[in-house]
Amino acid sequence: MKKIIYTAISLLLMNSMLHAQEKYSDTTEVVSIKEIILIGSHPQVHQKEPKPLGSIDEYLETSAKINMIKRGAYAWEPMLNGMTTERTVITIDGMRIFGACTDKMDPITSYVEISNLSEATISSGQQGAENGATIGGSIDLKRRKTGFNETGWKVGANTGGESNGEQKIVGAEVQYADNSFYFNTDFMYRDAENYKAGGNREVLYSQFTKYNFSAITGFKLSETQSVEGSFIYDEANDVGYPALPMDVSLARAIIGSVKYEHHQLSETIEHWETKLYFNTITHQMDDSKRPVVPIRMDMPGWSDTYGFYSKVNMSLDKHKLTANLNSFYNKSLAEMTMFPNDPNENDMFMLTWPDVRTLYTGLYLEDVIALTAHYSLQLTGSLGRHYNKVASTFGLQSLQIFYPEMTESKQRYLKSLSSQVLLNKKNMEYTLGMGYGERAPSVSEGYGFYLFNSFDGFDYIGNPNMSNEKSVEMNASIGFENKKWNAKLTGSYFHIMDYIIGKPDFSLSPMTIGANGVKVYEQLEYASLFNSDISIGYSLHKNWNWNGKLVFSYGRDNNNINLPLVQPLSYQTSLQFRKALFSIETELQGATKQQDFSPEFGENETAAYAIVNLSASQTLFLNRQKMTVKLGAENIFDTYYSTFSDWNNIPRRGRNLFVNLSYVIQ
């Protein structure tokens, strides 16, 4: 609901389209069909608008292609095309980052603040293979920066509060830019208590505190060359996860990069950029706030990644070529220490991620060919080498209990190919595409050791002997746009072979107290996923806009059994009124009953729901100062509900009133 609010807010605020937009060209220049969610200001509208205070999770969820798995009030896990983070690639400015939590409590999206970002580029399926091997696609979070322009100094402050969860938000930004130098810094602090679901029911352990500091700076070396350095420090403490048996005492990310950019190298080479980056993530799970647990335990995890990419854009006659050479080296380690109730006994220790090293190097090539004025063809291909090694002898010997023949390393090659035809004619646009892609098992899928999944109540054991998961996909879309109307229907179908999923092995004894059993990752012959959505927009009047969206998904395995976490038919519709610096929006959002659920994954039927949100904003100018006030109410009728992707059916927030203030001096 929060997301809704903010969405609403931003909508109002910015006089810009902020719902998921698709950016594609109507005339000569052909751009591949990627969905881009703009965050904050639309560059063409208000210059450098202050960003709203929503969370990135809420923004991403506005895309029809994205759902968020919610385990608490914070750090939701994005699913793209109905696929979780093993099957997608999530990057920040092209940088690979891997969470350090074995329970996926720290998706990459949790390590950035909305205030740092300008947009999220969502690429479906193999069109997202640029930054690494994927099945479902990719999300690239693009950092916000002033760039080289003469805007000079700008100082801003943000503050906000919410009635439900008592979230307090404080933020500040300082930026400077001229023609050869820019510097942006941003700080954001959030602190929230437990939220209340509909009917004033408190959801225990849903509190969180986090702060985020971000800096980005660039120098021009010459008219065509520049260097950019960027840094993010993000830390969250005391994060409750009501859907899980443990909370998080510390989640910390340090992310840094240096980039060299060269424009117009020659007639054909338009742009070349190379980036070196590193990031280190520390994640500490903690159960000290839970009064009753069968056993106390600590579960820290670490993930360090070093990488680079070098990317060239070229233009040659009718061809627009992109080549991207990228590589990363990741080290994932996670431990679990259980403290026996008898203090005389030794602690119980295991490695749940056995210090797995992953080295990936891939080359991605893309060619967009303007066949005629209306037709274009996009071809992509990539080849990557993926190498895993278990660096810890302790961890290797642990896994050899299950796989006596297992060796410490494994190498595989990951291939991807795709093609898409795009036809643009009059007000219509058609696309048709096909693709093939492969991915390697994730660290948990390949090497996890007794990872407890609180949804189905099973301990999961990785399987190092799995082959690549392979996907054949087809996608199509039809779009229409005129002055008053816009409409788009998209559909994508994935036939995934050697589909990786955990299956119960009842001969194994679960480690976690009270667990239902042990699942071992294995591969289904195939699984099928289908996603489609239709969105419609209509300008009722110059000040009035109406939007509607309908999403349908389907997912079955080779025995026609439901896959987990498949979205039921969902809808959203909103009506906005904007005039000058004032705006107001009302939104209705809901889903039908989730009938196609997966009992094996612990799912049950999720009831249908509908909620209503309302928000308004007003911007005031005073000389060089600008103040924006945003007010809103989410879930006005205080409905008690949960969606298909709420872990263990934890309820979403009940009625919430919020106020956001932003103040900028320029």
Add this chain to the structure above:
Amino acid sequence: MKFIRAITILCLAIFTSCSTDSDEITPVNEVADLVKIQTMENDTHLVELYSIDGQLEQGYNKVSLRIKNKIGQKFVSDATLEWKPIMHMEATQHSCPVSEVTKKPGTESLYEGFIVFQMAENQTEYWTLTLNYAINGVDYTLTETINVPASTRRKVTVFTGTDDVKYILALIDPSEPKVATNDMSVGVFKMENMMTFPIVNSYKVKIDPRMPSMGNHSSPNNVDLTQSSADKFYHGKLNLTMTGYWKINLQLENALGEVIKGEPVGDTNEASSIFLELEF
């Protein structure tokens, strides 16, 4: 038989020493990896007892020793010997399972074997060790008290089977358990009388490792213990998925495949009546 073996070892020893004399001047420290437990003595000899950690303990103990002549301070390399530990209880006395004492291969003066102390000493009851040995046809003997404290975790179990035989089952390996697939071995002995404890042949030891502190969960792919023709001990595979305290529940099967002691662990039965313990 024992004589022939001693002679062979002796010959070997002499042969080896002759051949090494020429190129090796500094004597090898044969007890470099061992720690002295105690020195026993009689009128003629000093006998040094060694183990890996300088201690004896309830359960299986691998013990090494060497004999030093009081005159000349030379180590004896041609002794034949046997040992007899005795438990002095208040009402009675008994011995325990022991091996023969043989020359440690590759050494000149070191003898080794094992002793399984099925019980620990206490304030009123204690163990003595008697060594009977012969050097050049002359017999000697020596007896001293030894310290055998209780082990912190159960390394030996004594029980009577359904066949009314009293058995002693002692853990040999893993002596240093790891989170891994461990080679496990135990010795199974029966009590023929108070002084004789022969090895039991052709039985099977079924294992079920459990962690009582963590929901009594087990581990996968364990291999029950069967007798090795080489050392007569029972060998198998023990998988330990984490550190901490493990209870190795046991069932002893006779040569006919009948369980003569121990029960399977399940939802209604937390532990077998016979078990060993590991903690690391």
